[in-house]
Structures are given as C-alpha cells and as structure tokens.
Amino acid sequence: MIDGSQLKRRDLYLDKIIAFRDTEPVKVVTGIRRCGKSSLLKLMVAHLRETGVTAPQIVEMNFESHAFQKLTADTFYDYVKQRVLQGQRMYFFFDEVQRIAGWEETVNSFRVDFDCDIYITGSNAWLLSSEYATYLAGRCVEIKMLPLSFGEFLYFHDFEVREGKSALGGMRKQVFDKNGERYEPREVFEAYMRFGGMPGIADVGLNQERALTLLDGIYSTVVIRDILEREKRRGQKQITDPALLRKIILFLADNIGSSISVSSIGRTLANEGLLEDGRRKGAPSAHTVQAYVDALLESYFFYEIKRFDIKGREYLRTLGKFYIVDIGLRSYLLGFRNRDSGHALENVVYFELLRRGYDVAIGKVDNAEVDFIATKADDKLYVQVTESMASETVRNRELAPLQKIPDNYEKIVLSLDSGLDASYEGIKSIGLIDWLLAGG
Known part of the structure; x- marks a missing residue:
C-alpha cells in the first residue's frame, strides 16, 4: 500500500x-x-x-x-x-x-x-x-477535486520551470526534465493538451499507447460503475443502452464549447446516421437524452456552463455549453490529433478558473458573447480565449465583446500568441501558458 x-x-x-x-x-x-x-x-x-x-x-x-x-x-x-x-x-x-x-x-x-x-x-x-x-x-x-492543472502536470512529471534572460533583454521561461533536457513551455503544454491531467499518466509516462490504456480504464470504470451500476443501485432503468451512452459521450466530447440543446443531440445523432445499429429507429426522446446527459454530469465526466446576460444581470435559459473534465479523455475518445483547438483551449481555461475558486458562466452582452465571466466574493473577471492575437481581425473580434461591458472589472484575453501589445484600451493580452503557470 x-x-x-x-x-x-x-x-x-x-x-x-x-x-x-x-x-x-x-x-x-x-x-x-x-x-x-x-x-x-x-x-x-x-x-x-x-x-x-x-x-x-x-x-x-x-x-x-x-x-x-x-x-x-x-x-x-x-x-x-x-x-x-x-x-x-x-x-x-x-x-x-x-x-x-x-x-x-x-x-x-x-x-x-x-x-x-x-x-x-x-x-x-x-x-x-x-x-x-x-x-x-x-x-x-x-x-x-479536478484532474491536474498544467502546473501540477509539470510537477507530477518532474518538469521544472526556470526563468532566465532572453536575447532581447527580457525574461523567458524554459522547462527542464529530471535528466536536464530543456524544452520550450509550448512543447510541454502541447503534451498536457494531448495526454491531459489524470494523475495516473505520470506513473505510465508520456507514452501514447500506455496513456490510452490508462484512459480507457478510467472511461470504462466511469461508464460501468458510476453510471450503469448507479442506475441499478437506485432501482432506476433510465440508462439502459451503453451504445447510446457512448454516442452521446462522443457527441459532447466533439462539441465542447459549442452551444448545445439536449433536444438537438438525439436529432443530430439520428440525422447523421450515428444510431444505425439495426435496432434503433428514429431519435431518442429529449427526456431520454436528458437522463443520459444528467448521468454524465453527475459522474463529473462533463460540466455544463450556463449563459449570463451581463447588462440584464440574469441567467438565461437559452443554450448552454459543455466541457469535458479532462482534455486527455477527449484525446482518448476522439483520437490524438489537433482538432478544434480553440475550444480545447477554452476547456483548459474553464477548469483552471474553477480551480481558482471562481463561479463561471458564459457572458452575453447585446448580441456578442464573452467566453467566461468568472466571479467570487467581490471579484469578477471577464475572459476571452483565442489561439492568437497576432491578427488584427482576430483582435477586433475578441476585444469587441469586452469593450461593450460597462463595468470596470478586469478584462483579459488569453492566447498562445499574445501579440506585441500587453493591453488594448485597458484590456490585458496575456499569454495563456504564463497565466496557467501563475496559478501553480
């Protein structure tokens, strides 16, 4: 032991x-x-x-x-x-x-x-x-409790972040493994995005085959013990189709950060032919899909985030979004390839905000959307997440919703490439990796 x-x-x-x-x-x-x-x-x-x-x-x-x-x-x-x-x-x-x-x-x-x-x-x-x-x-x-943050991932995998002077006179971070090998922070972050933050990955190492075996075991245990067996213990029979459950898991994993209504999930699966197994005809009812989604939320496999009208100061009953608890589980489910990286970055930021003790919602301001409103006690933070701020078009798109917010709480844009300017009219542009490391 x-x-x-x-x-x-x-x-x-x-x-x-x-x-x-x-x-x-x-x-x-x-x-x-x-x-x-x-x-x-x-x-x-x-x-x-x-x-x-x-x-x-x-x-x-x-x-x-x-x-x-x-x-x-x-x-x-x-x-x-x-x-x-x-x-x-x-x-x-x-x-x-x-x-x-x-x-x-x-x-x-x-x-x-x-x-x-x-x-x-x-x-x-x-x-x-x-x-x-x-x-x-x-x-x-x-x-x-959540899987490892990026900072914890570094610690668990015996990486050390060191800061030194850059050629331009500023400071730069580099990452060293226990053998003294040197990596750029971006390389190690990409490993985090690929393998995720399940602590057991540190025991098997950053090896794709071994990681897949471990993640498959976690997935199977969650589905069998915490969803299917739970139904038996409760004496309920709502979650009876493991194949449908997996289809819904794959759908949600493939659509993290997208606006989804539960009623649309079944229709989409049926329309795309994903339910053709020789037995099922038509789409499952919204009630059935809701039961399956609720089971996934209860097992902490997915988290749901609601919309908040910033100007009207009320939660909206319109479409919410779902994020997967571990980005490595998404890689296991959908394959180790770079897909929808913008929403994947949002996924990482969402859970980091939860770790830091914030309540998190999607922000609506007029017809624009703010990725996250993070609140705790008397503190509030507005967050946009994007891959790069180098393009003027992207900058305008990401800054516009934040510029419409009438209060003076902190507003930030997090990106892997934060561009040349540290702020735009009081809105901070921060490197995502630096932000994650600042959280420990």
Whole structure:
C-alpha cells in the first residue's frame, strides 16, 4: 500500500481539507474517478500522523476493495465500532462509500455516537443528492477535486520551470526534465493538451499507447460503475443502452464549447446516421437524452456552463455549453490529433478558473458573447480565449465583446500568441501558458 509520504502533494486540495480538520462537518471529496481523491485521503492521513495522531486512531476503508464489498450498513457500523478507542479522538476515512447501500444513516450515526472526524470520497454527485442531505443537511462540506492543472502536470512529471534572460533583454521561461533536457513551455503544454491531467499518466509516462490504456480504464470504470451500476443501485432503468451512452459521450466530447440543446443531440445523432445499429429507429426522446446527459454530469465526466446576460444581470435559459473534465479523455475518445483547438483551449481555461475558486458562466452582452465571466466574493473577471492575437481581425473580434461591458472589472484575453501589445484600451493580452503557470 502506498502511504502519503510517497505521494505527490496536491496542496490546493490538501490545504482545504486541513482547514476543516476537527470541525463538525463531514468532509466530502468529490470528483471523477482516478482524479486523486484516494491519494488526497492518504495525504491527509500522513498529515495527521505527522501532527501526533497515532495509527490506531485512524480507520481507513476503501469500498472498492474486495475486503469490504460484502459489507452492509449494519456490518459497516460494527466494523468501525470495534475499532473505536474509548476516550480518544478518532479519524475515519471512507473511500467510495456510496457503494454501501444505506451508508448515509451509518455515517451520520458515527457522527452522533463517537468522538470522530469523518472524511469520505465519492465519484458521483448523487452522493450529495437530496437523499444524502436528509441525514447530513448542513453538516457536510464539499471539496471538489479536478484532474491536474498544467502546473501540477509539470510537477507530477518532474518538469521544472526556470526563468532566465532572453536575447532581447527580457525574461523567458524554459522547462527542464529530471535528466536536464530543456524544452520550450509550448512543447510541454502541447503534451498536457494531448495526454491531459489524470494523475495516473505520470506513473505510465508520456507514452501514447500506455496513456490510452490508462484512459480507457478510467472511461470504462466511469461508464460501468458510476453510471450503469448507479442506475441499478437506485432501482432506476433510465440508462439502459451503453451504445447510446457512448454516442452521446462522443457527441459532447466533439462539441465542447459549442452551444448545445439536449433536444438537438438525439436529432443530430439520428440525422447523421450515428444510431444505425439495426435496432434503433428514429431519435431518442429529449427526456431520454436528458437522463443520459444528467448521468454524465453527475459522474463529473462533463460540466455544463450556463449563459449570463451581463447588462440584464440574469441567467438565461437559452443554450448552454459543455466541457469535458479532462482534455486527455477527449484525446482518448476522439483520437490524438489537433482538432478544434480553440475550444480545447477554452476547456483548459474553464477548469483552471474553477480551480481558482471562481463561479463561471458564459457572458452575453447585446448580441456578442464573452467566453467566461468568472466571479467570487467581490471579484469578477471577464475572459476571452483565442489561439492568437497576432491578427488584427482576430483582435477586433475578441476585444469587441469586452469593450461593450460597462463595468470596470478586469478584462483579459488569453492566447498562445499574445501579440506585441500587453493591453488594448485597458484590456490585458496575456499569454495563456504564463497565466496557467501563475496559478501553480
């Protein structure tokens, strides 16, 4: 078993979970499978041991393990109760706890019956559904985990960014691997865009064949365990067609960043002949497609982003957009080739904004669109994403929506080629890679 001392740290999340140590709320770590939730729990266990908590005070259970697969809610309670030390603070770590039917009542009983601090993980948003809230309403805090950021990708793959003087007298960044080989940041960023941020890629290396095998395993596990098996546990029969599910996944992956209505997905698949399997005739109903899309959102495979009318200050019910949680999974699904790179860059920026704690929406201002409005507390940021700002035509297109916004919050354009000017009438032009690195 790997302990926390052997793992790469994810300080963004570890700091959050440490901040809630020994507080009443149950700490719930959510996110797509294999994004690092189990490792985060091990890092927290290592932190506890470093601060004086003894091994017998810690109970760890991974419900993916065969050892725990036959537990019921009652035997789960008994297993933990037998390990509780009288008069001592206990720390409970339950990984993928949703695999136990009735786990909600059991976890709540621990909270009531014992002097304990509880940490759980789950790979499906159903974990925090209304059923769960019935037992722990107001008594849980969610830590949302994502695959590796670009900065974390560099760290996990043993790259180091160094800054030195350029030939023009300014400063430039270069990237070095553990053998001292030197790369331009753009090269390494292209590797990130190709392979994505699943932590397991660092174990197999930046090798396309091995990466595909790992990503295929993640995909299969999400589809089978977190979507198809979830339906069985809930006693529902809405998600019954694995072939249709895959078609919808491929459609959404191919159309990240595009305006999509759920009702149009089925029609498009039928019109393009993508449902011809000898059995299906016509398009699936909008209700059916919505159920499949909801399952993908609940499993954290895709995220949906809504539109916000900047001048009217209200969310709109018109078409939203979808982004895939890991750009490497998109490469696995659609092939390792450069396709729709503009929307792929948007995808990376969207999740980076989420990591930085922003709530994110698409901005509508008159008939123009701003890629992202990012808000938190009293801060707001307007973001446009494009491949290059070198062309005057592109500059005008990207700047025009931002210039229409009447407030004075920060407005930026992120691009791989930020052009010669650092700003245009107060709108900053920033290199995307530099922006990503600034986030750590």
